[in-house]
Amino acid sequence: MKFIITISNAVYKVEQVMAVILLSIMTVSLTAGVIFRYFLNNPLMWSGEVGVFSLIWLTFIGGSMTIKKKKSARLTILVDNLKGSLKKMVERLCYLIVLVFVAYFLYIIVHWIQTPSILQQRSSSMQIKMIYPYLSIVISFLFMTIHSLSLLVESFYTKEM
């Protein structure tokens, strides 16, 4: 099962690259929006929409990254006061719950993305197919599934505290 850890690490590398690109796109498109509207008096129709779609991609890809790096906001008040094998067990239970959820949600997402109306939709400013921003959910939940499986596997390989 150790190979899943390798896959998860590789996925995280891809996510890092995506994050840098997405944030750059966001900054550039909004700055360009200001320059073109205020200084060149020629507003860009697409700058806001590009910003929103990058934010959506960034949210889900970044969300997957925070799961991998265990940075998500969570309550630690109880877990911090546990010790030894009990702590380990609660931790594993958490990973398992997260895994089951993201995998099940991925299953729902795969059904959702195939509904006929999805392909019909276009964005309101750029008229691009909405499937492109929607794909962020599919891909990120796939990544989350890989990461949370990897976390669960890792927790069995690390020594008890």
Place this chain on the structure above:
Amino acid sequence: MLIFILFIVLLLIGVPIALVLGITSILYIILSDNMGLLLTAPQRLFSGIESNGLIAIPLFMLAGELMNSGGITKRLISFSQVLLGHYRGGLAYVNVVANMFLASIIGSATAQIAMMSKMMVPAMEKEGYKKEFSTSITAASGILGPIIPPSMMFIIYGVTSGQSIGTMFLAGIIPGVLLIVGYIALISFIGYKHNLPISQKQPLSKLFTSLFQVLPALLVPIVIIVGILGGIFTPTESAAIACLIAFIVGFAYRELGVKDIPSIFINTTHSTAIVTLLIAMASLFGWVLTFEGVPQAISEWMITLTENPLLFLLLLNILLLLIGTVMDGIAALIILVPIFSPLLPLYDIDPIHFGVIISINLTIGLLTPPVGTGLFIASSISGVKFESLSKAILPFLGVALLVLILLTYFPQLVLWIPSMAN
């Protein structure tokens, strides 16, 4: 009820809050056997963050990260030090004032507390201040981050309640000033009582050098305010402009290199996604609640409790403070705003006033045990025990609560600047 218990259990065992919201929503849908809802859940997740205003979150976070890596934090501190260091308790004032400057660039209290704890606490310790005192003042002043514009809390409130983010920003100015005045009064009281240290007076030439050095950074809030009021850009776009300035300033200071950029961007992505994924999941959660009529039920119940707006706000403040003791402010804000916003017309409460109160209240929650994210960060960076920090923070917490009460009962303190700008 089963779902509610599950919600609490999942939170307690440490499942990420965003996923707890998702899991309970999905389980609820499955248990209520409404499979149609299930298939539309991903769509809801998507449109929960499909909002122009939310773009400001990563961009203001990025601006803050760039500024910090570009050496701005230490320049702000040294400028404040030349300005105020020679009074009794000088470095304590410096701490507050440097936090004020930093708050006008950064929108998040936790980010600000982390940055300042690293810089200020060792500096104060060296001058003979007690570590507990230094850490508590840093944590307390850090909550200026989301009160003085720009502010993550105000952006999120604006987006979830349909209010103008620009107006929210303006509304935060007086509350921020009040908090600063309150802290300064408290420090001068403590200063004389406990005979706090004095630093050496710096020569006037030093003042000019450090002012000159810090000027580009002070430019950021000025550009933002002037730009928004002058119609050059929207509050959302102002965040991108702030990044642009931060880039230029960072490179000009020669502290920011191209090689630093990837890790800054990745850090920003982490801190963004922690918040925005929560928003997406909370909108799924809120949607399930709406389908079930929960907000309506709460509204009806609140109305039976009191019809007096002031009493309502008092009850609400108490409720929020209680929630704030155990829950992260932004998460609570995201979940609660859709529930309470519909009540405002019934009590004739201004939504901007309400937004400022709920945001500040939940920000104060960062400083209250047992779950005080601000306290955790400050204590882990400075090495002060959580318990002793919880005690040392109390006087500052008192000041913050006093300000909150003032703001609650005098809406004009919040609404005056926005009304002047109109």
Place this chain on the structure above:
Amino acid sequence: VESQQSAGDDGDQSSSGSEGTSNEEASGEGRTYEFNLSHVTPPSHNWQKTAEKFGEELETLSDGRMELEIFPNGQLGSEGDMIQQIETGTLSFGIITNAYLSNRIDSLNGWFMPFLFDDLEEANAAKETEMAQQFLDDVTNDSMLAIDFAFAGNRHILMTEGEVTSPEDIEGKKMRIIGSPAMQDFWVESGASPTPMPLPDVYTSLQNGVIDGIDIDLDALVSLKLHEIAQDLTLTNHMSFPSVVVMSKQVRAELPEEDLQIVDEALESAIEWGIQDQIQREQDNLAFLEENGMNITEFDNHDTFLDIIDSVYTNYGDENEAIQALIEEYQD
């Protein structure tokens, strides 16, 4: 009486479709229904009032067997969400803006042909045409039935400074517009600088000059209090602004014929009532704006826009027969 129909494409969805929206106590006469309806406008909007009227009619006509729960303000999500919910049978009815749907269904751009209708009454009358029926058919799919159009007020032009008498008055001006293909084309052709922007940002953006004007209906103008910050309103009537009233086919499939008739009848009279209410609103809004000192100009220089109108008509008319027919019927 009713056999379980399988609606929708997903096999695993068919059996559990619209639970929560209908209570099968008994067959026929005795059955009770709890429908729901969602729209994205605020509770003060005509579409909310129309929905309320629809609820009342349902209750009266069914002797209290049918109830309608209304979710204004997009409480159940964006219009994209609403369509999905309708398709899965979670939501029974939706009032969805033509602007949103025009991004999916090309023919709906017909309603946005510039200066085609003189006023709200004329636009409303056009929904009785064959072409309008064709538009509805285009929206209708396997899981969603488009029943009718409900018109909000016509679009006019509000500027912070200066009335509009010809395209020159809007040339280079930053105008907040709604994202929809034909609307964008019209504004681009007119030489304006169209700027999409979320509605909550409009007040401050108009005030401090991020935008110079807005393409807007009087209801929105009044409810956003834009008269406080912009003085010049030109009553252009340059476009109509309908919504499409849609119903979930899954919900529909569970209704016996008599109950279907009740629903359709209730909706028809609610929409009829709604348009009268809207016409009254237009007058009230105008009176209110006049009282508040707004500089209001009637627009009658269509000629100055002729080239632009022609170009947009040709673009959309050539692409779609129903749009072409609508243009021919209503072009002055």
